Amino acid sequence: MSEPEPTITPYRDGPLVVRGGFRLVDQEGNEIEAGRDTVALCRCGRSRIRPFCDGSHQIVRFRAPSAREDGRADP
C-alpha cells in the first residue's frame, strides 16, 4: 500500500502538523526518527526537543494564524 501524499498544516498559535508519507532528515541527510505517523514540528522556536513541538508555544503565548500571514508588520 503506497503512503498517502504528505500534508503540512500550521495550526493556529501552535505547531506545524505533518501527516502522510514523509521523511524527516537533518541537513546531512540523516534520518530524524519521528516514532509516530503524525508529527508536530516546532513553529515558535522555543521547543526543547526541536525539530519537534513540546508544547512550549503555550508558555510563550506564541501567536500565528493557520492560513498565510499578510506580510505587514505588527501594529
Next chain:
Amino acid sequence: MTFQLSFVTEEAALMQELPPPRGEMSAALLAAQRNEAGGLGPIDVPDPADALADEDLQLALYCCYELHYRGLPGVDERWEWSPSLLELRSLLEERFEHALNEAVAAPNSDGDVDWSEIDIALRSIADDDEAPSLSQHLDRDGTLEQLCEFLIHRSAYQLKEADPHSWALPRLSGRPKAALVEIQADEYGGGRPERMHARLFADAMDAFGLDSHYGSYIERLPAVTLATVNLMSLFGLHRRRRGAIVGHLALFEMTSSVPNRRYANAARRLGPDDPRATEFFEEHVEADAVHESVAAVDLAGGLARDEPGLTADILFGARAVVALDGLWSAALLDAWDKGDTALLSTQEVAGVVT
C-alpha cells in the same frame, strides 16, 4: 515465550481484589455483586453535602462504571446490564452531575462560540485555570515519596488511559471521528502493545517499585481522585454527553505536554536510573504536542461544526477537567504542605464504614 508474556500482561490487566466499602451505598452494592446478577434490592441514595468529595458515592459510582471496563474480580459479568444496578447508577449520576454543574458554573455564552474558534475558547479556559500547579511543585521541590503518591493517584486513569474517550468513537462521524482515531491510535501505541500509553505508565510504576496491577490502589484513592475518572466514564458512557467527552479530551491534551515535561524532570531527578521511570512522561511531551492541535481543532472544532448544538457541552467538558483536576491537585498539595498524604489509610477506609 510470547505466550508467557501475554499471559502475564492479561493477569496484570485485571483488578485483583474488590475495594472495601466506604459507606452504606458502596457496602450494599459490593455485597450484592458477590451474588449472581439480579435484583439489587433497595439502596438508599441520599443527597450528599458534596457529591464530588463523597467517599461512598464516588466509590459506588466507580464500581458501577468499572463493570464496563475490565470488570470487577469475582463479580458476575451480567451485572453490567442489570436494570437494578443501572437504576442505582443513574441516581448516583444525577447527584454527580448536579454537583458538577455547580462546580463548573459555565457561562451561557458558551453556546454562542463559533465552531471555527473552539480552539481559542478552549485555550482561554486552560489559561484561566488558577489551580496550583502540581507539576511545578514536583519539578522544583517534590520528594520521591510525593512523586510515587502522584503515580498512585494517576494509576486509576492511566492504567486504562484513553479508554473512556474511545466510547465516543461510534457516536462521531467524518472529520471529528477521524481526528479521534488519529489520537487514540497513538495512545494505544500505534499497533505496538509495548508502546501503549497505559503500558508505559505501568512500566513507570514498576520502575518506582509500585504495584502496577490494574486497580491495585483503588482502596487508597480518595473521592477527589475517583471523581476525576468517574467524570470521564460519565461523559464517555452517555451518548448525550458526547460533546463533553470530546471537550474533556481536548482540554486534557492541551494541558499535557508542558506538565509532562516537568514530571519527566522530577522522575529524572528523584527516580531510579531506569529509562522506564521517565519514558511515559517523555512520550507524552511529544505525543500530546501533536494531540493538542488535533483534539482542539479537528476533533472539538469538527464536532461543533457538525453539531453546533453541542458547542456548550464541548466547553463544559473542558471546564469540568479544569474544575475537578484543580480540586484534585489542591487536595494533594494541601496534604503535602502539612507533611501528610492525600491517600486514604486503611484505617480511614474502615472508619468511613462504621
